[in-house]
Amino acid sequence: MLKPGSLDITDVAVDKPLRDEVLVRTLGSGLCHSDLHVIDGDYGAAGLDAPGGMLFGHEASGLVEAVGEDVTYVRPGDHVVTFPLQYCGHCEYCLRGRPTLCTDSPGARSASAPPRLTRQGRPVFQFNNLGGFAEQMLVHEHALVKIDPEYPMDRAAIIGCGVATGFGGVVNTAAVRAGSAVAVIGLGGVGLAAVQTASLVGAGQIIAVDTEPAKLDLALELGASHRVDASSADPVGEVLELSGGGVDYSFEAIGLRTTVEQSVRMLRRAGIATVLGIAVGQRIELDGGLFVHERRLQGSLMGSCRPRTDLPRIVELDLAGRLDLRRFIDRRIALEEINDGYDAMRRRRIAGRRVITFSQ
Template sequence: MRAAVLNTIPGELEIEEVAVASPGPHEVLIRVAAAGLCHSDLHFIEGKYPYMTPAVLGHESAGVVEAVGDQVTYVQPGDHVITCLSVYCGGCENCLTGHPSICTGAAATERTADQPPRLSRNDGEPVHQFLKMSSFAEMMLIHEHGLVKIREDMPLDRAALIGCGVTTGLGAVFNTAKVEPGTTVAVIGCGGIGLNAIQGARIAGANRIIAVDMLDSKLELAKEFGATDGVNAGAGDPVQQVMELTGGGVHHAFEAIGLKVAAEQAFGMLRAGGTATIIGMIPVGQNVELPGVAFLSEKKIQGSNMGSNRFRVDMPRYIEMYMDGRLKLDELVSRRITLDEVNDGFAAMKTGELARSVIVFD
C-alpha cells in the first residue's frame, strides 16, 4: 500500500510502498477513506515532540472495515468506523473509573517485540505505527479498542474530523471543563481545535464566547461557529482586551495552540474562581509560569487530553449533532487533497489561515 513516511526528524513526509500485516487477535484492518491533517502531526514532523523513525504519520481518520482478526466481535467487514488515538486497554484503573482517554495500560493493545510488526517495508524493515494509528496510508491495522462503529449515512470525510480535532475541542468543553449555560468563555487560537471549542461552548449554552487569534480572517470564521466577540492578539494585550470586554474576566478560558505564552494568557483572562483548560501541546521542555497570588482567587488551570473522551460514547453523539444541524463539520474542511499533496497541506497549515485539510482516498 502507499503511505506517507517520516524518515528523519525534522523532515518531510515521503510517499512509499509499505506492507501491512494481516489482522491478528483483536485487530482490525481498515481501508482508509479520509484522514485529516492535525497540528499534532506537525509537532512531530518539526521535532517539537520526539518519535521513532521511520514512521507512518496520521491519526485522524475514518474508513471501512476490510477484515477482522480472531476474537473481534464488535465490527465486521463493511462496517464504517472512526479511529481514535485514545486506544484503551479496558482493565486499568483509569479505564474502569470512566477515564479511558488517560488509560495507563494501552501498551497491551500493541504487538509485542517477538511478533511481526503491523507495518514494514517490503524488505522486512519495521516501520513504526504512529500513536497506534498511522492513517496517512491506504490501509490501517489497529486494535479494536481504537475504533468506533458509526452509521453508514455519515460522510466519511467529515467523520474523519471527529477522530481527533472535533472530539478534542468539544470534549474539552463538555467533559474536561463542563461549561455551564450562561457562562463566559474565551478561546485562544481559532484553528481546527479552537473552532470546535467555540462551537462546543455555543452548544453548551455559554452566553458570551470570545475568540482570540492573530488573524482577522480566523476571527470572522470563529463567529460562524458561535463566537460572539473577536480579539486580535496582534492589536494589543489580549488579556487586557478580554478583561475590558467582560468587566473582570471569563469563567472559562481554553488554550488551543500549544504555546507557553498562550497558556499563561488563558490563566490571566480568568475571573475569580475561573478555570483555564490547556488543550494545545506545549513543546517538551517548556514550563508554564503563573502568579502564585492568583490562586488565592481560586483560579484553576488544568490539562485536557483528547477532550477527556469516552470516544465510543462521545463520537456517535457528535455524529447525531451533525446530522441534525447542531454541529458544524462541513465548514471545517478548508481543502480536500490527495496523499501526494500531504506536504503541501502541512505547508498551508503553517500559514495559520486554514481550518483543516483532509486527505481523501479514492
C-alpha cells in the same frame, strides 16, 4: 514516511489481522499539528528510529475490511473513525471512566509478534499505533469507533482528534455551564471545535482569540460572540474588558507558554483555564496571587473523551444540525498534496482542517 521536515510516499506491506485487530480501508485523514510537531522535530516520539521509518496520520475514517477472530465490536463493512489513545478497559482509570488516561494501552503489537507494517522487509512504526496516511490501517480494535454509515467520511476523518479534543474539553473536562462567559485562544481545529461546542451548551458569551483574521471570522460564523485579534491588542486586557472582569472558562488550544499564562490571567474569580494544546517542555510562570480567589489551571487529554460514546454523539449532533463540522474543512486534498498541506499549516494559511480523501 519521515524525512526532515517532509514526508515520502512509498509502498508498505500490511500483515493480516491478529485476534484483536482490524484491517480498515482508509477513506479520509486529517492533517493535524500533532504529526507536524514530530515531522519538524519540535517533539520527539517513540518509533522515530524504526528501521522502516514512521507512518504518520492519527485522525482518520474508513471502512472495515477484515477482523481478527476475537473482534466483536465491528465487522466488515462497518464505517469507523480512529481514536489516537487506545484503552485497555481493565486498569484503574478505564474502570473509573477515564479511558484517555489508560495505563496499559493495548495499541501496539507485542515485541514477539511480527510487525503490522513493513517496508522492504523492515518494520514500520505507526504514529499513535494508527498510521492514517495510508490506504489501509491495521490497528487494535480499541483504536476504532463505529459510526452512522450515513455520515460523510471526510467530516468523520476529523472527529477523532481535533473535534474530539475541543468538544470534550468543553463538555467533559471543564463542564461549561449555560450562560457562562468563555474565551478560546487559538482557532485551529481544536479551538474552533471548542467555540462551536461552547455555543452548543449555551455559553452566554464566547470570545475568540487569534492573530489570523480569517480564523477569527470563521469563529464568529461558528458561534463566537466576540473576536480579539491578538496581533494588534493585548488579548488579556481585551478579554477582561469584553467580559466585564474576566471569563468563567478559558481554553488554550495552541500549547505555548505565553497563551497558557494568558488563559489564566483572563479568568474571573473561581474561573477555570483548560489547556487543550500540547505544551510539553514549556515552563509556565504565573503570579501565585491569581489562585487566591480559586482560579484553576487544568489539563485535558483528548478532551477527556470516552470514545465509543462521545464520538458517535458528535456525529449525531452534526447530522441533527446542532454542530456544523462541514465548515471545519478548509480543503480536500489528494495524498500527493500532503507536503503542500503541511507547508500551508506552517505558514498559518489553513482555517480549520485539510483532509486527505482516498478513493472509495
